[in-house]
Amino acid sequence: MDSTISGSATITSPSFRCFDPTNSFPDIVPNHKRYIFSNSLPNSTPRENSKATMGISINSEPKVVAGPAGYVLEDVPHLSDYIPDLPTHPNPLQDNPSYSVVKQYFVNVGDTVAEKIVVHRSSPRGTHFRRAGPRQKVYFESDEVYACIVTCGGLCPGLNTVIREIVCGLYDMYGVHRVLGIEGGYRGFYARNTIPLTPKVVNNIHKRGGTILGTSRGGHETSKIVDSIQDRGINQVYIIGGDGTQKGASVIFEEIRRRGLKVAVAGIPKTIDNDIPVIDKSFGFDTAVEEAQRAINAAHVEAESFENGIGVVKLMGRYSGFIAMYATLASRDVDCCLIPESPFYLEGRGGLLEYIEKRLKENGHMVIVIAEGAGQDLLSESMRSLHRQDASGNKLLQDVGLWLSQKIKDYFAKRQKLTINLKYIDPTYMIRAVPSNASDNVYCTLLAHSAIHGAMAGYTGFTIGPVNGRHAYIPFNRVIERQNKVVITDRMWARLLSSTNQPSFVDPNSKHFLGDQKEEDTTSQSLEAHNGPKENNNV
Ligand SMILES: Nc1ncnc2c1ncn2[C@@H]1O[C@H](COP(=O)(O)OP(=O)(O)O)[C@@H](O)[C@H]1O
Numbered sequence: 024m025d026s027t028i029s030g031s032a033t034i035t036s037p038s039f040r041c042f043d044p045t046n047s048f049p050d051i052v053p054n055h056k057r058y059i060f061s062n063s064l065p066n067s068t069p070r071e072n073s074k075a076t077m078g079i080s081i082n083s084e085p086k087v088v089a090g091p092a093g094y095v096l097e098d099v100p101h102l103s104d105y106i107p108d109l110p111t112h113p114n115p116l117q118d119n120p121s122y123s124v125v126k127q128y129f130v131n132v133g134d135t136v137a138e139k140i141v142v143h144r145s146s147p148r149g150t151h152f153r154r155a156g157p158r159q160k161v162y163f164e165s166d167e168v169y170a171c172i173v174t175c176g177g178l179c180p181g182l183n184t185v186i187r188e189i190v191c192g193l194y195d196m197y198g199v200h201r202v203l204g205i206e207g208g209y210r211g212f213y214a215r216n217t218i219p220l221t222p223k224v225v226n227n228i229h230k231r232g233g234t235i236l237g238t239s240r241g242g243h244e245t246s247k248i249v250d251s252i253q254d255r256g257i258n259q260v261y262i263i264g265g266d267g268t269q270k271g272a273s274v275i276f277e278e279i280r281r282r283g284l285k286v287a288v289a290g291i292p293k294t295i296d297n298d299i300p301v302i303d304k305s306f307g308f309d310t311a312v313e314e315a316q317r318a319i320n321a322a323h324v325e326a327e328s329f330e331n332g333i334g335v336v337k338l339m340g341r342y343s344g345f346i347a348m349y350a351t352l353a354s355r356d357v358d359c360c361l362i363p364e365s366p367f368y369l370e371g372r373g374g375l376l377e378y379i380e381k382r383l384k385e386n387g388h389m390v391i392v393i394a395e396g397a398g399q400d401l402l403s404e405s406m407r408s409l410h411r412q413d414a415s416g417n418k419l420l421q422d423v424g425l426w427l428s429q430k431i432k433d434y435f436a437k438r439q440k441l442t443i444n445l446k447y448i449d450p451t452y453m454i455r456a457v458p459s460n461a462s463d464n465v466y467c468t469l470l471a472h473s474a475i476h477g478a479m480a481g482y483t484g485f486t487i488g489p490v491n492g493r494h495a496y497i498p499f500n501r502v503i504e505r506q507n508k509v510v511i512t513d514r515m516w517a518r519l520l521s522s523t524n525q526p527s528f529v530d531p532n533s534k535h536f537l538g539d540q541k542e543e544d545t546t547s548q549s550l551e552a553h554n555g556p557k558e559n560n561n562v
């Protein structure tokens with residue numbers, strides 16, 4: 024048994040005590056915990072009232088627990104890790120007429136979800152995450168809870184559905200009636216108004232795109248945010264946002280733990296780009312792919328109707344080309360899909376321009392889908408761009424669709440052999456501003472419920488999401504350490520290449536290129552898992 028996976032067993036205080044009411048793995052060695060118990064903290068102001076009174080953990084290392092046969096649990100923090108003797112209460116769901124009829128409604132505390140489900144006979148059991156869902160015992164009483172919800176980063180279909188379902192879930196499942204909406208992203212905690220959220224206020228919001236709370240980039244000032252949480256007496260924080268937001272949530276959680284507050288921090292992953300790792304896919308992604316079809320159809324109709332018609336469609340995807348890849352695969356009208364993960368070149372043999380010319384000669388028209396982050400290296404070379412960033416530190420991209428359209432026009436103008444008709448369609452903001460579709464709505468509901476169950480059960484510092492189809496509590500460090508990207512040496516990209524017949528633009532013998540990609544093979548592109556067992560899809 025390997026019990027030295029990570030973390031430290033060093034005891035830094037003589038008043039060390041290691042306990043874990045949530046641990047139901049008697050044969051597993053916890054090796055991550057270090058506790059220091061400080062003196063009691065005063066209990067006089069709202070800020071102090073929400074403070075833990077005894078134990079403060081100084082350990083922010085991942086909570087990794089090893090078990091037999093290579094089993095590893097990458098666990099999430101729990102309020103009881105740093106606040107000893109927290110009382111528990113029976114879960115009010117057991118008396119809820121809707122839920123009490125469900126046979127074995129409560130999740131077994133020992134249930135975990137495997138990160139990898141394709142295994143060999145001799146494979147180690149591998150990494151697992153704690154299974155999401157309602158627990159028999161909760162760490163908050165209903166009338167004690169004061170929850171808040173914030174949305175950060177770019178828009179994504181489904182944001183309003185998640186907000187709605189957190190509010191309604193807290194009300195209906197746990198009898199929690201105090202929920203506050205923080206306006207305008209992270210900076211809203213200290214610089215904007217708040218909105219009391221009730222089921223009545225949120226009743227119809229899932230039918231609208233955007234977020235009723237507003238959102239923003241930048242403005243993450245940790246101490247001001249945590250001061251605001253403490254001053255308001257908030258004890259459950261639901262943070263909806265992408266990779267940047269989850270990084271921010273992780274820092275907020277660390278500060279809350281440092282201050283010893285009984286405040287659960289739950290992250291709900293939002294990204295239209297599907298660039299958050301570990302989870303099967305992010306909400307709003309299906310809607311985005313569906314909406315992209317409308318633009319691709321329009322491009323195809325335009326291209327088909329004119330002699331040598333070319334339709335160029337730009338889709339979102341700053342560093343990850345999932346929307347472009349899935350929209351292309353779904354459409355079947357696309358002749359070339361360009362994504363950030365797959366470098367391409369324009370001129371010469373095997374280049375894009377040569378392919379366009381060939382395709383026009385063969386077929387009379389063509390459709391190109393390009394993700395906004397594709398070819399940015401080519402653009403910066405030709406435009407000598409400044410490396411500008413948005414308020415969150417994300418690279419500001421040049422309009423690759425416009426640039427490519429111009430390059431194509433220039434090429435054919437110079438050659439004077441073919442007169443082309445090029446139409447450039449940029450539907451990017453239209454795609455992310457729509458309400459979520461039916462399947463995303465159901466998905467958003469499950470995410471919201473899983474987040475609520477986790478917070479009520481005292482878990483904190485986690486992102487919720489499906490892993491191989493089962494919702495799990497994932498520690499922040501796992502979702503912020505890297506971005507999920509399309510693996511172009513995987514079968515899904517091969518399917519795309521075979522459906523478009525486009526050149527791969529890569530030298531298959533280039534060790535450097537394939538080497539980089541192959542390392543990611545087993546960890547990225549988990550989207551397939553959500554659509555069914557990996558072994559069925561990945562054939
Ligand atoms: N490394 C970080 N630490 C703390 N906060 C961050 C970090 N990166 C981003 N944020 C904050 O998270 C919020 C959203 O980030 P952004 O990158 O714009 O969108 P997304 O969460 O959708 O990726 C912003 O308010 C930003 O300030």
Ligand SMILES: O=P(O)(O)OC[C@H]1O[C@](O)(COP(=O)(O)O)[C@@H](O)[C@@H]1O
Binds near residue numbers: 178267455
């Ligand atoms: O113009 P904005 O609001 O900065 O958004 C543009 C970016 O937002 C996204 O839609 C999503 O990004 P985030 O999920 O990181 O917010 C990207 O695809 C796009 O590059």
Ligand SMILES: [Mg+2]
Binds near residue numbers: 176266267
């Ligand atoms: Mg992001």
